[in-house]
Amino acid sequence: MLCPVNDVNYAPSAAERREALLKALNGLKPMLTAAGIRGFVEPLGFAECSLRHKEEAIEAIEAISGADAFRVVHDTFHHHVAGETKLFPRMTGLVHISGVVDATATVGTMRDPHRVLVGEDDRIANVEQLRALRAGGYEGPASFEPFAASVHASPDLEADLRESIAFVKTGLGLH
Numbered sequence: 001m002l003c004p005v006n007d008v009n010y011a012p013s014a015a016e017r018r019e020a021l022l023k024a025l026n027g028l029k030p031m032l033t034a035a036g037i038r039g040f041v042e043p044l045g046f047a048e049c050s051l052r053h054k055e056e057a058i059e060a061i062e063a064i065s066g067a068d069a070f071r072v073v074h075d076t077f078h079h080h081v082a083g084e085t086k087l088f089p090r091m092t093g094l095v096h097i098s099g100v101v102d103a104t105a106t107v108g109t110m111r112d113p114h115r116v117l118v119g120e121d122d123r124i125a126n127v128e129q130l131r132a133l134r135a136g137g138y139e140g141p142a143s144f145e146p147f148a149a150s151v152h153a154s155p156d157l158e159a160d161l162r163e164s165i166a167f168v169k170t171g172l173g174l175h
Contacts, residue, residue, distance in 0.1 A: 001073065003042050003044065005049070008048040010050060012050065018056075018060065021051060021060045025041075025060055025061065032069040038093060040070070040093045041057045041071070041073065042096075043075075044078050045084070046078075052078075054084065054086070054088050054091075055086055058088055071093025072088060073093065074092045074094075075096040075098075076096065076098065076124060076125075076130075077096070077145070079129060080100075080107070080124040080125070081110050087136055089132075089136030095133065095142040096142075096144075096145040097118055097130070097143070097168070098116065098117070098126075098146045099117060099118040099146075101116055102114050103123075105123075113148055116146050116151055117144060117146050117151055118164050118167060120167065127167075127168060130142065130171070
């Protein structure tokens with residue numbers, strides 16, 4: 001998993017960000033290729049992040065002819081927070097899913113502590129994103145990535161996970 005800089009004090013220009021991304025991918029590509037593994041680039045949708053959009057990551061991967069070494073992570077939360085609309089199912093290697101149910105959180109204020117398991121009160125359209133990815137040809141794995149303290153403190157996390165998995169599977173027509 002390759003995550004970009006996420007720091008409010010880091011403010012390079014778009015050109016500097018692209019140059020750093022290309023340098024990092026070029027440096028990693030031979031190592032990944034030699035090891036026979038893929039690097040998963042995960043844009044983080046926060047405004048202060050050095051790589052917010054999957055499209056920018058894919059353009060850089062293509063610029064270095066790195067499709068054999070890299071894929072992007074489609075994180076449903078970061079996709080929503082970044083305001084992305086484009087999906088890249090053929091370049092997606094992994095999907096992270098987490099819901100947001102806090103009615104007071106706005107796109108600009110959503111952060112990791114808002115990320116819960118996916119259920120019917122989800123505000124960020126996890127099931128719809130997953131449906132669209134699958135319709136576009138994505139057949140890979142999806143993993144939960146809830147960071148909310150309420151999830152971690154659950155007295156019955158196993159039951160909560162079962163319920164969330166069932167909700168997602170039902171929404172995808174997998175039951």
